[in-house]
Amino acid sequence: MSVRENILKRIRDANRAANTPTAEEREIVQSRLRARARGTLPGMNWELAPRFTERCLAMLSTVDEIGSVEQAPAAIARYLDSLQLPMRAVCWPEFAQVDWAGAGIDMQARPAQGDDKVGVTGTFCAIAETGTLMLLSGEDWHATTSLLPDTHIAVVHASRILRAMEDGWDLLRKEHGGLPRQVNFVSGPSRTADIEMTLVMGAHGPFRVHVLIVSD
Amino acid sequence: MQVTSQQFKQAAVRKLADPNLQKALSGMKGRLATARARAVLELDNFEQIRSEAAQIRDHGLAHMDLYLEQWEQNATAAGTIVHWAESHEQVNRVVLEIAKKNAVRKIIKSKSMLGEETGLNDYLARGGVDVRETDLGEYIIQQAGDYPSHIIAPAVHKSKDEIADLFAEKHKRPRLNDITALTHEAREILRPHFLDADMGITGANFLIAETGSTLIVTNEGNGRMTTTMPRVHVAVAGIEKILPTLQDLSQILRLLARSATGQSVSNYLSVTTGPKRAGDKDGPEEFHVVVVDIGRSRVLGSELREALRCIRCGACMNHCPVYQNIGGHAYGWVYPGPIGSVLTPAYVGIENAIDLPNAATMCNQCGVVCPVKIPLPDLMRKLREKQVEKKLRPAGERLGLRIWAWAALHPRVYSLLTRIAARAGRLMGGRERLLHRLPPGGSGWTSGRDLPAPRGRTFREIYAARRRRTTR
Numbered sequence: 001m002s003v004r005e006n007i008l009k010r011i012r013d014a015n016r017a018a019n020t021p022t023a024e025e026r027e028i029v030q031s032r033l034r035a036r037a038r039g040t041l042p043g044m045n046w047e048l049a050p051r052f053t054e055r056c057l058a059m060l061s062t063v064d065e066i067g068s069v070e071q072a073p074a075a076i077a078r079y080l081d082s083l084q085l086p087m088r089a090v091c092w093p094e095f096a097q098v099d100w101a102g103a104g105i106d107m108q109a110r111p112a113q114g115d116d117k118v119g120v121t122g123t124f125c126a127i128a129e130t131g132t133l134m135l136l137s138g139e140d141w142h143a144t145t146s147l148l149p150d151t152h153i154a155v156v157h158a159s160r161i162l163r164a165m166e167d168g169w170d171l172l173r174k175e176h177g178g179l180p181r182q183v184n185f186v187s188g189p190s191r192t193a194d195i196e197m198t199l200v201m202g203a204h205g206p207f208r209v210h211v212l213i214v215s216d
Numbered sequence: 217m218q219v220t221s222q223q224f225k226q227a228a229v230r231k232l233a234d235p236n237l238q239k240a241l242s243g244m245k246g247r248l249a250t251a252r253a254r255a256v257l258e259l260d261n262f263e264q265i266r267s268e269a270a271q272i273r274d275h276g277l278a279h280m281d282l283y284l285e286q287w288e289q290n291a292t293a294a295g296t297i298v299h300w301a302e303s304h305e306q307v308n309r310v311v312l313e314i315a316k317k318n319a320v321r322k323i324i325k326s327k328s329m330l331g332e333e334t335g336l337n338d339y340l341a342r343g344g345v346d347v348r349e350t351d352l353g354e355y356i357i358q359q360a361g362d363y364p365s366h367i368i369a370p371a372v373h374k375s376k377d378e379i380a381d382l383f384a385e386k387h388k389r390p391r392l393n394d395i396t397a398l399t400h401e402a403r404e405i406l407r408p409h410f411l412d413a414d415m416g417i418t419g420a421n422f423l424i425a426e427t428g429s430t431l432i433v434t435n436e437g438n439g440r441m442t443t444t445m446p447r448v449h450v451a452v453a454g455i456e457k458i459l460p461t462l463q464d465l466s467q468i469l470r471l472l473a474r475s476a477t478g479q480s481v482s483n484y485l486s487v488t489t490g491p492k493r494a495g496d497k498d499g500p501e502e503f504h505v506v507v508v509d510i511g512r513s514r515v516l517g518s519e520l521r522e523a524l525r526c527i528r529c530g531a532c533m534n535h536c537p538v539y540q541n542i543g544g545h546a547y548g549w550v551y552p553g554p555i556g557s558v559l560t561p562a563y564v565g566i567e568n569a570i571d572l573p574n575a576a577t578m579c580n581q582c583g584v585v586c587p588v589k590i591p592l593p594d595l596m597r598k599l600r601e602k603q604v605e606k607k608l609r610p611a612g613e614r615l616g617l618r619i620w621a622w623a624a625l626h627p628r629v630y631s632l633l634t635r636i637a638a639r640a641g642r643l644m645g646g647r648e649r650l651l652h653r654l655p656p657g658g659s660g661w662t663s664g665r666d667l668p669a670p671r672g673r674t675f676r677e678i679y680a681a682r683r684r685r686t687t688r
Contacts, residue, residue: 011509190436190437194353194371
């Protein structure tokens, strides 16, 4: 018997189950997988957008609001300037056509590399319960852009702020069917408290996460 | 990892007398407990979610084989290469073989407690591969040649000054005196390794059957780095990590960070399904998962089964009066604290960790805070019973328990003996009403404190008297 068969048999023995799974057992498992039943959600007696903003701030992201994606360059230029960060950034291809130069930003639509300082991404959707960005990997959604630069700026459409992670999975299935290579839930900047339990931002990922909510 | 749990008592005595450790522990005491208490209040149905989480875990365990098969089928369909292993040697060998086949010279690793169990780092190093831990705590531990003392805060026993000395020596840079600067120096040192490593190794917080995915939770982002930058990614996961659906995962995640660090959510949750897809600009070309049963199926079939619900949050140790005073190393293996006192004997043999289930006050703080309701004191009691059954306890102690058990089953004898003891205790307590020294068997208890003396009447006498009064 292979290691795999050994292990599966030991599990069945431990569960005092018959040597081969019964049709009834299979149905219990399959019906749970089909049903994808939600657990009992905590009370969510709040408005989506204000809650999302509040939780973003609690997770130490910063938040700004703009009326349309066209206003992103000016808002980002203001943000970078306020922190005296370089006016150079990389972004996802979906923002390649935005007029960055007009706001004085040197923008390149390519995956981030180790020395890029600012990365601008879109967001598949956002989770109000926890102030979380739900990012998918993919051909035009480079995972490195939200990971390697010191500063991650995420554009979130207000219409795509959902209540809970459960809603994010439902939307993903509806719009894409299956899962991409990686789904990343990002809640604020990278941090650690591994030395004397003292919180320090920027352990390995971005030092800063700036969320631009497009009110459309 | 070598098991030194049999030296628990000596180690605990040393740890209690270690000023550096005591300083580190006093800095930690209560902080995570307070943070958790606050975070739990954010949910108006915390207890409901906790019950559901325990049910989800139990359901996964009850149908573990079918969910694992489903997980494997979906993972394979997404291009994941699945391996199965049932011994330390097998896990280590599979990982080294993947490294060799891919001509890997450098590995970056995001922390894995299962990897600690099998001694994976040492094995890979002996196989000629450079392995770098990347979680800051694990990195410190690796540089110091030390072992983790907490499952989520591995270097909690080390002071800033010790780490400053260590970094100055290892990094060959001027000594830093500031925690932020030390953290950022480690970031700077590790960044090039993330960029040029050939392979990444992670554990897995969960396997999700519905989609064939693995989940990694980190605050630092090293989990994302390790699963994204190198061309090969290997995850090692115990079979008990299986969850049915993404909805189940979502519910359990409401508890994990809150119970662990008191955060509402961890900074990075990465759900990985297969390697790089066509067109992707990043992600590994190969993604392997090693599914491991070392001791797990044995525990599944034992009376310790509920311990497999564990989601590795560390809340039990953060609330344990024993752990809080001696730290994690004294426990002598990978998992310290109450869950370690159950898992260590379960995985390495009850006879190799005799003291652990007894190193508990049975205060049940661990049971109260466990997000998946593992009845830790009950499991420790079961292990104690097993020790007596297997004659692993001293003969005198077993005889004492037999006599007590007999007396407890004979109420009249019990009543008589307790009356005598209560009256003798009162006499011995004298005017101070304190016992300075108990007879052999209890003398350890009074070596550092006094026992308030009985007042002369037993509980049963008082109870009987009251009943007579009220029924009159």
